[in-house]
Each structure stands twice: as structure tokens, then as C-alpha cells.
Amino acid sequence: MAGLVAEGLTHDWGSRRALDNVGFRVEPGRFCALLGPNGAGKSTLFGLLTRLFTPRAGRIVIAGHDLACEPRAALARIGVVFQQSTLDLDLTVRRNLLYFAALHGLSGREAGMRITAALERLGMAERAHERAAALNGGHRRRMEIARALIHRPSVLLLDEPTVGLDAASRRAITDHVHALARDDGLTVLWATHLVDEVRADDRLAILHRGRVLADGEAGEIGGADLTARFLALTDGAQA
Numbered sequence: 001m002a003g004l005v006a007e008g009l010t011h012d013w014g015s016r017r018a019l020d021n022v023g024f025r026v027e028p029g030r031f032c033a034l035l036g037p038n039g040a041g042k043s044t045l046f047g048l049l050t051r052l053f054t055p056r057a058g059r060i061v062i063a064g065h066d067l068a069c070e071p072r073a074a075l076a077r078i079g080v081v082f083q084q085s086t087l088d089l090d091l092t093v094r095r096n097l098l099y100f101a102a103l104h105g106l107s108g109r110e111a112g113m114r115i116t117a118a119l120e121r122l123g124m125a126e127r128a129h130e131r132a133a134a135l136n137g138g139h140r141r142r143m144e145i146a147r148a149l150i151h152r153p154s155v156l157l158l159d160e161p162t163v164g165l166d167a168a169s170r171r172a173i174t175d176h177v178h179a180l181a182r183d184d185g186l187t188v189l190w191a192t193h194l195v196d197e198v199r200a201d202d203r204l205a206i207l208h209r210g211r212v213l214a215d216g217e218a219g220e221i222g223g224a225d226l227t228a229r230f231l232a233l234t235d236g237a238q239a
């Protein structure tokens, strides 16, 4: 199964419990929004999913591989876009992606073909030879998403990928990533604190103060007004 499963995840930062028995499941090929206000625990959860650190308790299964028992196989199946950009701004778009491909043991024709395909998928093909420094924030983000696809993951994790972008760029990126789930069968976990990035037919998990308060179909959780529902669940924490 190519999806993502988290069960009973608990993590402490010192005496502070950042995640408390967090569980959710994203079926293969679904777009799941992980919606939570600042400090909810989204980045901590991403740290566990990418094995930056290990949970005090709980289990993570990525594309059928238990992260604790088969870390290499599990990590090979994920693509990650972290909140902080990790591009080399002095290099061209293509060079940045070639470097990443090499880290995955890809070179030559195969790397070139995959990079071209990934850039086309994100509408970035014509920018391949521009320096990353010359791109606007939205295009840099798209480039990072393209880069995360080169090793052909089945699960794509994005931690607040639209932070700092204007409305048009946010829309373009959310459209592109929805298309990756819908058309290419990628399983997507999209962390955000912005209710307007969640669509009625998305899967949705609402995280607040380290706990999952709702988990299911976004349209069913939100009813007619997801913002009102989110604010009610999170005691009016800023959306």
C-alpha cells in the first residue's frame, strides 16, 4: 500500500508534550491537509515522518514500510519539501536538480529525463537555465517540489509550502500539488495553517496543541463553513 499511516505518535520537547497520541491515515493517491494553528505540532510531526528524530511512542508506515524497522525503504519512498528553503541560489534550476539527482545515485540521461519531466509537471520547464536567485518565491517553491519528485516517491510531504507567497502563487502551487495526487497517484500530506488551502474533497486532519481533533473528509468535517468549524475546534487560535 502506497499511503501513509501514523499511529499513536507521541513526542516531547523537554517537559513539553508536542505530540500526544497522534494518529491518522492517508490512503494512496489522496491529498491530505494537515491543518493546525502555529505551535500545533506540524513541524514536529514532519520531523518524525522524515526521521530527523524518533518518537517517544508510536509507529509510522510509509508506502507499506515501517519507518522504525525499514528506514531506508521507507525514506526512499518519500519526497519532502521543508518549510525552510534549501536551494542553492547561485546555481541554475537544472543544476540544483542535477545535484539532488546525484544524491539519489542518478546521473546522465536518466537524471536529465527525470528533471525535464519534473520541471514540466510543475510548469517550470522554460526556467530550467535560470539561476535560482532570479526566480520569484512561487517559482522557487515549484522548483523545490519538482526536485522532491525526481527519485519518484509515492508519498510527498510538504510543510507549509506556501508561506510568504502571494495569492496567485499559492493557488498555482496548491493546484499543481492536487494534480500530482489526482493524476499521478501521489499520496500527499500538506501542512498548513491556512483554512482556504483546504478543499472540500481533500482528506483533512486538524491538529491543535499536539492532538488530532478531527480526521476525515474535509467537506464532512467543515460542513458549510470550515473556517468557523476550525476556529471552534481550536478555541479561536489564529487561522
Ligand SMILES: Nc1ncnc2c1ncn2[C@@H]1O[C@H](COP(=O)(O)OP(=O)(O)OP(=O)(O)O)[C@@H](O)[C@H]1O
Pocket (backbone or CB within 6 Å): 013, 014, 016, 018, 036, 037, 038, 039, 040, 041, 042, 043, 044, 045, 193
Ligand atoms: N526544537 C524544539 N525545541 C523545543 N520546543 C520545540 C522545538 N520545536 C518545536 N517546539 C515546540 O513544540 C510545539 C510544536 O511546535 P511545531 O513547530 O511543531 O508546531 P507547528 O504547528 O509547526 O507551528 P508553526 O506553524 O508555528 O510552524 C511548540 O510548543 C513549540 O514551541
